[in-house]
Amino acid sequence: MRNDLSLQAAQTRRAFLKTTATLSAGLVVACFIPLGLRRAFAEDAPKPAAPVIPPNAFVRIAPDNSVTVLLKHSELGQGVWTSIPMVVAEELDCDWSRVRVEHAPAAPAYAHTAFGIQMTGGSTSTWESFDQLRKAGAMARALLIAAAAQKWKVQAGDCHTEKGVVICGKHKATYGELADAAAKLPLPAEVKLKDAKDFTLIGKPTKRLDSKAKVNGTAEFGIDVKRPNMVVAVVARSPVPGGKVKSFDASKAKAVPGVIDVVQVPTGIAVLGKHFWAAKQGRDALAIEWDAGAGATLSSVAMREQYQKTSRTPGAVAKTAGDVETAFKGAKVIEADYTVPFLAHAPMEPENCTVEIGKDGADIWTGTQFQTFDQQLSAKILGLKPEQVRIHTTFLGGGFGRRANPTCDYVTEAVEVAKASGKTVKVVWTREDDIQGGYYRPMWHSRLRATLAKDGKPAAWAHTIVGQSILAGTPFAPMMIKNGIDTTSVEGAADSPYLESIPAHHVELHSPTSPISVLWWRSVGHSHTAFVVESFVDELAHAAKKDPLEYRRALLPSSSRERLALDLAAEKFGWGKPLPKGHGAGIAVHESFGSYVAQIAEVSVDDKKQLKVHRVVCAIDCGPVVNPLTVEAQMQSGIMFGLAAALHSELTFKDGKPEQSNFHNYTVLRLNEAPQVEVYSVPSTDKMGGCGEPGTPPIAPAVANAVFAATGQRLRNLPLRPA
Numbered sequence: 001m002r003n004d005l006s007l008q009a010a011q012t013r014r015a016f017l018k019t020t021a022t023l024s025a026g027l028v029v030a031c032f033i034p035l036g037l038r039r040a041f042a043e044d045a046p047k048p049a050a051p052v053i054p055p056n057a058f059v060r061i062a063p064d065n066s067v068t069v070l071l072k073h074s075e076l077g078q079g080v081w082t083s084i085p086m087v088v089a090e091e092l093d094c095d096w097s098r099v100r101v102e103h104a105p106a107a108p109a110y111a112h113t114a115f116g117i118q119m120t121g122g123s124t125s126t127w128e129s130f131d132q133l134r135k136a137g138a139m140a141r142a143l144l145i146a147a148a149a150q151k152w153k154v155q156a157g158d159c160h161t162e163k164g165v166v167i168c169g170k171h172k173a174t175y176g177e178l179a180d181a182a183a184k185l186p187l188p189a190e191v192k193l194k195d196a197k198d199f200t201l202i203g204k205p206t207k208r209l210d211s212k213a214k215v216n217g218t219a220e221f222g223i224d225v226k227r228p229n230m231v232v233a234v235v236a237r238s239p240v241p242g243g244k245v246k247s248f249d250a251s252k253a254k255a256v257p258g259v260i261d262v263v264q265v266p267t268g269i270a271v272l273g274k275h276f277w278a279a280k281q282g283r284d285a286l287a288i289e290w291d292a293g294a295g296a297t298l299s300s301v302a303m304r305e306q307y308q309k310t311s312r313t314p315g316a317v318a319k320t321a322g323d324v325e326t327a328f329k330g331a332k333v334i335e336a337d338y339t340v341p342f343l344a345h346a347p348m349e350p351e352n353c354t355v356e357i358g359k360d361g362a363d364i365w366t367g368t369q370f371q372t373f374d375q376q377l378s379a380k381i382l383g384l385k386p387e388q389v390r391i392h393t394t395f396l397g398g399g400f401g402r403r404a405n406p407t408c409d410y411v412t413e414a415v416e417v418a419k420a421s422g423k424t425v426k427v428v429w430t431r432e433d434d435i436q437g438g439y440y441r442p443m444w445h446s447r448l449r450a451t452l453a454k455d456g457k458p459a460a461w462a463h464t465i466v467g468q469s470i471l472a473g474t475p476f477a478p479m480m481i482k483n484g485i486d487t488t489s490v491e492g493a494a495d496s497p498y499l500e501s502i503p504a505h506h507v508e509l510h511s512p513t514s515p516i517s518v519l520w521w522r523s524v525g526h527s528h529t530a531f532v533v534e535s536f537v538d539e540l541a542h543a544a545k546k547d548p549l550e551y552r553r554a555l556l557p558s559s560s561r562e563r564l565a566l567d568l569a570a571e572k573f574g575w576g577k578p579l580p581k582g583h584g585a586g587i588a589v590h591e592s593f594g595s596y597v598a599q600i601a602e603v604s605v606d607d608k609k610q611l612k613v614h615r616v617v618c619a620i621d622c623g624p625v626v627n628p629l630t631v632e633a634q635m636q637s638g639i640m641f642g643l644a645a646a647l648h649s650e651l652t653f654k655d656g657k658p659e660q661s662n663f664h665n666y667t668v669l670r671l672n673e674a675p676q677v678e679v680y681s682v683p684s685t686d687k688m689g690g691c692g693e694p695g696t697p698p699i700a701p702a703v704a705n706a707v708f709a710a711t712g713q714r715l716r717n718l719p720l721r722p723a
Contacts, residue, residue, distance in 0.1 A: 026060060026061050026062040026063055026176075026179040026180065026183065027059075027060070027061040027140060027143060027144070027175075027178075027179040027180070027182045027183045028058055028059070028060050028061075028183065029058055029059045029060075029061075029136055029139050029140040029143065029187075058070055058109075058136060059088055059092065059136050059137060059140045061094075061140060061144070061175050061176070061179045061182075062176060062179060063176045063177070063179055063180065064176055065095070065098050065164060065174050065175055065176035066098050066099075066100050066176075067088075067089070067092065067094045067095075067098055067099050067100065067164075067175070068099075068100045068101070068102060069084065069085040069088050069099065069100070069101050069102075069133075070102050070103075070104040070110075071084060071085075071101055071102065071103055071104055072104045072110035072111075072112075072118060072129070073120040073125040073128075073129065074103065074120040074367070074368060074369050074371075074393055074396055074399075074403075075103070075210060075395055075396065076120070076367065076369070076395075076396035076397075076398060076399040076403070077396070077397075077398060077637070078125070078630075078634060078691075078692045079208060079627065079629075079630035079633060079634065080120075080125045080126065080129075081101050081208065081209055081210040082206060082207075082208045082209045082210070082627060082630065083126050083626045083627045083630050084125065084126065084129050084133055085099050085101055085209065086201050086202060086206055086626055086627055087126075087129065087130055087133040087134055087137065087202065087626060088133045088134075088136060088137040089137065089201055090134070090137065090194065090199055090200070090201045090202045091133075091134045091135070091136075091137030091138040091141060091193060091194060092137035092138070092140050092141050093141055093161040093162065093163070093164070094163065094164040094175060095163045095164035096201065096206075098164060099209070101209055101210075103392075103393035103394070104118075104393075105390065105391065105392075106118055106371035106372065106374065106375045106389075106390070106391035106393075107387070110371075111372070112124070112128060113128055113132065114128060117370070117371075117372035117373065118370075118371040118372045119369060119370050119371065119372065119373075119404065120369045120404065121369050121370075121401065121404045121520070122524075122593060122690065122693075123592075123593035123594075123595070123689070123690020123691060123692040123693045123694065124593070124690060125690075125692075126626055126688065126690070126691070127594070127623075127687075127688040127689065127690065130626070130688060134193055134194075135191060135193070138191040138192065138193055138194075139187065139188060139191050140182075141161060141191075142156075142188050142191050143182040143183075143185050143187070143188070144161070144166055144175055144178045144179070144182045145159045145161065145166055146182065146185050146188075147166075147178045147181040147182035147185060148166040148168065148171070148173050148178055149168070150181070150185075151173070151178070151181065152168055152171045154168050154169075154171070164176075166178060196624070196685075202624075202626050203624070203625055203626070203628070204627075204628070205627065205628045205629045206627050206629060207629070208629075208630075210395070214395070219395050220394050220395060221349055221367060221394050221395045221396070221397050222349070222352045222353065222354070222365060222366045222367040222394045222395075222396070222397075223349055223350075223352050223397070223428070224394070225352075225354045225365040225394065225426060227354060227356055227365075227424050227426075228424070229423070229424055230354065230356075230423075230424045230425065230426055231260055231272045231273060231274065231279075231421075231423050231424070231425050231426075232272070232273055232274075232275055232276045232278075232279050232425070232426050232427075232428060233270045233271060233272045233273070233279055233414075233417050233421075233425050233426070233427045233428070234270070234271055234276070234279045234280050234282075234283045234427070234428055234429075234430070234433075235265065235267060235268045235269065235270045235271075235283075235413060235417070235427065235429075235433075236268045236269045236270075236271070236283050236286050236288055237267055237268040237433065237437045238268065238290050238292070238437070239290065239436065239437075239656075239657050240290065240292040240293070240295040240296055240298070240515075240656040240657055241295040241298065241437075241514075241515040241516045241517060241656070242292075242293045242294060242295045242515035243290045243291060243292045243293050243295060243296075244290070244291045244293065245264065245268060245269060245288060245289075245290065245291075246289040246290060246291045247288075247289045248264070248269050248286060248287060248288040248289070249286070249287040249288075250262035250269070250271075250286060252285040252286070252287065253271055253282040253283065253285040253286045254282070255285070256273075256278060256281045256282040256285055257278065258273045258274040258275060258277070258278025258279075258281075258282075259271060259272070259273050259278050259279065259281075259282035260272045260273055260274060260423075261421055261423075262282070262286070263417065263420040263421050264420070265413060265416040265417055265420055266413075266416060267409070267413050267416070268288075269283075269286055269288060270417045270420070270421070270427070271283045271286065272417070272421055272423065272425060276428055279428075280430070292656055293515065294515050295514075295515035295516070295656045296655070296656040297655070297656060298514065298515065298516065298653045298655075298656045298657075299653060299654055299655070300341070300342070300443065300652040300653045300654070301652075301654075303443060303514070303653075304339060304443070304445065306512070307339070307443070307444075307445035307466040307467070307510075307512070308337060308445055308447075310445075310466045310510050310512065311337070311445055311446070311447035311464045311465075311466050311510070312447070312464075313510070314508065315464055315465075315466075315508035315509050315510040316483065316484035316485050316508060316509050316510070316511075317483075317485075317506070317507075317508050318465075318485050318490040318493070318494040318507040318508060318509050319490075319494040319495075319499065319505070319506070319507045320505070320506045320507070321499075321502075321503070321504065321505050321506075322460070322503050322504030322505065323504055324460050324461070324462045324504045324505065324506040326504075327451055327459055327460035327503075327504040328449065328451060328460060328462075331451040331459075331460070332451060332452075333449050333450070333451055334449065334450050334451070334452070334539065334540060334543055335447070335448065335449045336447075336448050336535075336536055336539060336714075336716055337445065337446070337447050337448075337716060338445070338446045338448070338531065338532045338535065338536075338716045338717065339443070339444065339445050339446075339716070339717045339718070340443065340444045340527075340528045340531060340645075340717070340718040341443050341649075341650035341651060341652065341718065341719075342440045342441060342442065342443045342516070342518075342650070342651040342652070342653070343440060343441035343521055343527075343645055343649055343650065343651060344434065344435045344438065344440055344441075344649075344651050344660070344666055345398075345399070345400040345401060345402035345434075345438070345439070345441075345519075345521060345522075346400075346431070346434070346435060346649075346663070346666060346668060347396075347397055347398030347399055347400060347402055347403075348397050348398045349367065349396070349397020349398060350428070350429045350430060350431050350433065350434050351402070351403070351409075351410035351429040351433075351434055351438070352366065352367075352410070352426060352427065352428045352429060353365070353366040353410055353411045353413075353414035353415075353426070353427055354366065354414070354424070354425070354426040354427075355378075355414045355415050355417070355418035355424070355425055355426075355427075356418070356424040357382065357418055357419065357422075357424075360388065361384055361388030361389060361390060362378065362382055362384065362388065362389050362390070362415070362418075363389075363390045363392060364378060364389065364390065364391050364392065364411065364414075364415070365392045365394060366391070366392075366393070366394065366410075366411055366414075367393070367394050367395060367396035367397065367399070367403060368391065368393060368396070368403055368404075368408075368411065369396070369399055369401075369403045369404030370403070370404045370405070370406070370408060371391050371393060373406060373408050373475075374389075374391055374408045374411045374412075375389045375391050377407075377408050377411070377412050378408075378411060378412060378415045381412060381415050381416060381419060382415065382419060400521060400522040400641070401519055401520040401521050401522060401524075402434070402438065402439060402519065404520070405439055405519050406474040406475055406476070409438075409439075410427070410429060413427060414426075414427035431661075431662050431663070432661045432662055435651070435658065435660055435661055435662065435666050436657070436658045436660075436661055437658075438517070439517045439518060439519035440516060440517065440518055440519065440521075440651055441518070441519070441520075441521030441527060442467045442468040442470065442516075442518040443467060443468075444465065444466065444467035444528040445465075445466040445467065446463060446464065446465050446466070446493075446528070446529075446532040447462075447463070447464045448461075448462065448463050448464075448532065448536045449461075449462040450462070450536070450540055452540065452543060452544055456540075456543075456544030456545070456546050456551070457501065457502075457544075457554065457555065458498070458501075458502045458540060458555075459502070459503060459504065460502065460503070460504040460505070461498075461499065461502045461504070461505040461506070462505070462506045462507075463493055463505075463506070463507045463508075463532075463533075464507075464508050464509075464510070465489060465490060465493060465507070465508070465509045465510070465529075466509075466510040466512065467489060467510075467511070467512075467528070468511060468512060468513065468514060468516070468518045469481065469486040469488075469489060469511040469518075470486065470488055470489075470518050470519055470520050470524070471486050471487075471488060472486065472511065472513070484509070484511070485509055486509070486511060487525075488520065488524050488525040489509055489511065489525055490507060490509055490525065490529070491524065491525040491526060491529065491592070492525055492526040492529030492530050492533065492590060492591075492592060492697065493507055493525075493529040493532070493533055494507045496529075496533050497555075497556055497557075497560060497562055497591070498533070498537060498555050498556070501555050501556075516653070522638070522641055522692075522693050522696050523592055523593075523638075523642075523693040523694070523696040523697045524592075524693070526590065526592040526593075526693070526694075526696075526697040527642075527645070527696060527697060529697075530588065530590040530592070530697030530698055530700070530701060531697070531700040531701045531704070531718065532701075533590075533701075534588035534589070534590060534698065534701035534702070534705070535701045535704050535705060535714075535716065537551070537552065537555070538586070538587075538588075538701070538704075538705040538708065539714065542708070547576075548586070548587050548705065549566065549570050549575055549576075549587055552566060552587070552589060553566065553567075561591070561596040561621045561682070561684070561686065562589050562591060562596050562598070564596070564621055564682050564684075565589055565596045565597060565598035565619045565620060565621050565682055566587070566589050566598045566619075568598070568619035568680055568682055569587070569589075569598035569599065569600050569617050569618065569619035569680070570587070570598075570600065572617050572619065572678060572680050573585070573600040573602075573615075573617040575587070575600065579602060580604075582604050582605075582606075582710060583602055583603065583604045583614065583710055584602070584603055584604070584706045584707065584708070584709030584710025584711070585600055585601065585602050585603075585706050585709055586600070586601050586603070586701070586702045586703060586704065586705025586706030586707070586708065586709055587599070587600045587702060587705060588698040588699075588701040588702040588705065589698060590694075590697045590698045590701075591694075592690075592693060592694045592697055593689055593690035593692075593693050593694050594622070594623070594687060594688065594689025594690055595620055595621065595622040595623075595689030595690055595691060595694040596620065596621040596622075596682075596689075596694075597618065597619070597620045597621075597635070597694045597695060597697070597698050598618070598619045598620075598698065599616055599617065599618045599619075599639070599698040599699055599702045600616070600617045600702060601613055601615070601616050601675075601699065601702040601703045601705075601706045602614045602615040602616075602675075602706060603703055603706040603707055603710055604710060605707060605710055605711050605722045609721075609722045609723065611647060611703075611707065611720060611722055612673075613643060613647075613673070613675040613703055613706075614675055614676065615675050615676045615677075615678075616639055616675050616676070616677045616678070616699065616702070617677075617678045617680075618635045618639060618677065618678065618679045618680070618695065618698075619679075619680045619681075619682060620635055620679070620680075620681055620682065620691070620694065620695070621681070621682035621684045621686070621689075622681070622684070622688065622689040622690070622691055622694070623684050623685070623686045623687050623688035623689050624684065624685060624688050625681055628681065630691065631679070631681055631691050632679045634691040634692055634695055635677070635679040635691070635695040636677050636679065636695070637695065638692075638693065638694065638695020638696040638699070639677055639695050639696070639699050640669050640674060641669075641695075641696050642695070642696035642697070642698075642699035642700055643669050643673070643674075643675075643699055643700075643703070644667070644668040644669040645700065645718060645719065646699060646700035646703050646704070646718060646719060646720055647669065647673070647703075647719055647720060648667035648668065648669070648719050649666060649667060649668060649719060650666075650718070650719055651666060700718060700720075703720060704716075704720055707720060707722060
């Protein structure tokens with residue numbers, strides 16, 4: 001990416017304003033970035049034949065000296081409501097106390113520069129916006145200085161800024177006083193950015209801008225939205241994945257006090273009420289006959305057995321080098337099978353969406369990670385142009401990928417209900433609805449085999465992965481499924497840094513299908529490959545009679561970012577020092593989303609086989625850090641989220657139906673189970689990575705390896721259950 005702003009002459013200020021919402025007076029700055037930027041799993045995506053370069057972000061400076069950053073990414077607890085405005089404020093040199101944030105409307109202007117759609121996911125928000133928003137801030141500052149210089153008849157180079165004020169000798173003017181004049185000036189062709197050594201905000205611990213509203217209850221989540229004459233709806237959906245309505249009787253439902261209407265939609269039967277409880281009771285009273293279809297006999301037990309059999313057969317080759325089978329002949333082969341279950345996302349705020357259809361289009365209020373898909377699919381249902389569908393992004397009460405599904409299920413369903421009923425409607429999912437009828441992280445089975453050389457290092461490595469593709473049938477498939485390989489299924493395994501030092505290695509994939517809807521879950525493929533790879537490396541270390549830390553260090557280049565994270569975590573944990581009796585320490589290191597995370601867990605297992613995690617030390621190299629408090633919070637969050645899956649969570653199917661329904665049997669981590677967590681950042685100037693997801697992958701293997709260190713028992717299935 002060039003350091004100057006890429007501006008198209010044809011893109012006038014008026015044209016830009018037409019792509020945005022109505023704005024107050026003041027200075028509005030657009031920042032243009034080529035869509036050719038490709039990172040993470042989008043690197044090999046084909047570029048459009050004739051790319052259009054739209055404005056991707058803007059800053060609004062009002063006469064009252066407020067600075068508003070329109071956030072094209074969704075705030076779902078990860079902290080971008082603060083970290084991204086920090087980037088703008090750094091270059092703008094404004095008064096941080098005057099910074100405000102709004103979710104941007106859904107428009108091409110706010111497309112993700114790597115993926116070409118407006119979305120939040122893949123731990124990309126900060127690095128994707130970093131250069132773009134720095135330039136937007138710097139451009140605004142340059143325009144304000146130019147306006148001041150013109151007003152005072154001085155050279156712009158003689159002016160400087162301090163906390164939202166332009167100064168030249170005795171002259172002073174606030175940004176608000178200069179905003180209107182600056183808005184009339186031509187956009188500069190290029191701007192100079194600060195040197196990192198001159199940062200005063202980036203890299204400094206900064207409290208979140210959304211905390212107050214979330215504490216005092218003024219923050220609006222999707223579940224809080226109220227509209228005039230709005231009704232609430234709940235939908236009866238098939239209890240079996242892929243099932244359809246055969247027939248239904250709504251007479252008893254309509255007799256429930258407060259029920260307004262009952263309508264059929266593609267996903268099931270919607271009951272509309274004056275309030276949620278009326279709609280819920282009405283749904284409970286429905287008499288529905290379902291056609292279960294192919295999913296009627298779904299069984300997790302049967303699927304697990306089939307996956308194990310499949311792992312003994314050749315699959316699509318994801319990566320290979322040398323001759324693994326020849327290396328195995330006559331050698332001692334270490335072999336292990338690992339399994340992980342289906343998982344629900346289970347955000348604290350279940351899905352919901354409010355739809356209001358008017359004469360000039362439709363308005364949709366929801367917490368979403370996929371604004372562009374929401375807009376396009378809703379427009380198709382309603383027979384509108386995408387720009388006639390106005391998406392109002394609220395705060396999200398968690399997502400973990402659930403609110404970023406390509407079918408936009410909970411949004412399009414609400415649109416269908418509003419269309420069928422002719423009413424302004426809020427469709428609310430219960431937690432049971434989501435856990436029993438949503439999308440899931442796939443179940444996975446891995447078979448690993450390895451032999452060791454005389455020095456104890458792996459001489460051959462074979463890894464067979466079996467599990468559903470999360471990309472098959474989605475718009476991302478052409479870009480990310482190649483030669484039968486869903487890249488998200490094998491990430492963290494086919495690109496493991498350990499393979500580079502193993503002469504013969506082979507990674508292959510089977511992608512069975514089923515009616516179960518699967519989706520990315522926090523850390524995507526890394527959520528299973530990190531557990532498998534780091535656990536098996538630990539097995540090899542013990543087979544070679546090597547210290548697990550030193551074994552990993554020997555397999556990784558000394559200058560690698562994994563090594564730096566490992567060494568920092570080991571130093572802060574005090575690796576090798578005696579632990580309390582009955583305690584064990586386990587280590588894991590894993591790269592995901594451009595960040596390198598090492599974690600060491602201290603655990604114990606009591607006489608009742610109860611596993612307790614006492615302490616976790618985490619070291620992360622995510623490149624340059626914008627807000628250290630955000631990095632720390634996201635590592636803590638990722639660890640707790642991963643611990644829930646490591647210790648408790650699983651979703652199983654029997655006779656076609658999920659057996660879990662709410663937190664009483666789909667168990668997540670409780671407060672009294674939370675360990676002491678310490679987070680340390682590796683000082684780094686390398687490429688910036690993400691933070692929302694990389695904290696999750698290493699925790700399950702670190703805990704499993706610690707259980708082995710404490711008890712001698714190797715646990716290869718999640719959730720971990722000591723025998």
